[in-house]
Amino acid sequence: MIRLVALGSAAGCVLLAFGVRLLTGSPLLSSGLVEQASGTALYAAGVFCGVLVLWPRLAVRWVALLAAGWCWAVEFLQLTGVPAELSARSVVARLVLGVSFDPADLGWYLVGVAVAAAFLGRLRRTKGAVHNRDAAGTASYPAEVSIAVSAPSKKSRPASAAGTGREK
Numbered sequence: 643m644i645r646l647v648a649l650g651s652a653a654g655c656v657l658l659a660f661g662v663r664l665l666t667g668s669p670l671l672s673s674g675l676v677e678q679a680s681g682t683a684l685y686a687a688g689v690f691c692g693v694l695v696l697w698p699r700l701a702v703r704w705v706a707l708l709a710a711g712w713c714w715a716v717e718f719l720q721l722t723g724v725p726a727e728l729s730a731r732s733v734v735a736r737l738v739l740g741v742s743f744d745p746a747d748l749g750w751y752l753v754g755v756a757v758a759a760a761f762l763g764r765l766r767r768t769k770g771a772v773h774n775r776d777a778a779g780t781a782s783y784p785a786e787v788s789i790a791v792s793a794p795s796k797k798s799r800p801a802s803a804a805g806t807g808r809e810k
Contacts, residue, residue, distance in 0.1 A: 644698040651758075652691035659684040682747045686713045686754030694762070702766070706759040713751035717743060 662680045690709040697705070716739055719725055725739035740747075 645695050648691045648694035648698065652688045652695065655684045655688035655691065659688075678744075678746075679750050682750035683754035683757070686710070686751040687758040689713055690755050690758035690762075702759050702763045705762070706755050709758070710751055710755045713755070714748060716740065717747050717751070 659681045662684075663677050666674060666677050686709060689712050690705060693700070693705045693708045693712075700708075716725070720740055720743040725735065726741045728739060729736035729741045
């Protein structure tokens with residue numbers, strides 16, 4: 643189920659990026675700050691979702707690190723000129739690898755990954771809270787928390803605190 647949601651979210655990021663570009667100019671060329679920043683952040687969020695498709699149970703921080711690492715690797719690869727050469731031949735290569743290095747993209751990648759990570763973290767916490775409820779709808783807690791919060795039973799009290807056994 644999480645893979646389907648992640649795949650749909652990745653597709654949504656791509657569609658949203660194209661939508662922003664259609665509203666502000668060309669769907670394939672990013673000429674302004676809005677197109678550039680939103681496209682870069684949405685690319686990173688889409689990569690985050692892609693990592694989630696591959697490893698749905700991976701901790702949020704690892705998904706974020708892998709996504710940011712991929713984005714940064716692609717950005718630094720642009721310093722070699724290989725992506726520019728491939729982009730001249732293929733629209734797909736242009737969309738996936740970009741054309742030229744832009745140091746501002748490094749920050750926008752982190753923004754996109756951070757937003758996606760915050761959303762996934764919130765979703766997982768909410769899902770966990772919903773699944774950890776008993777039949778009455780009361781939230782249950784892990785055993786360690788329950789033991790720490792609950793009062794000790796008579797059996798677990800030290801002999802000096804247990805009383806004389808005449809309690810009513």
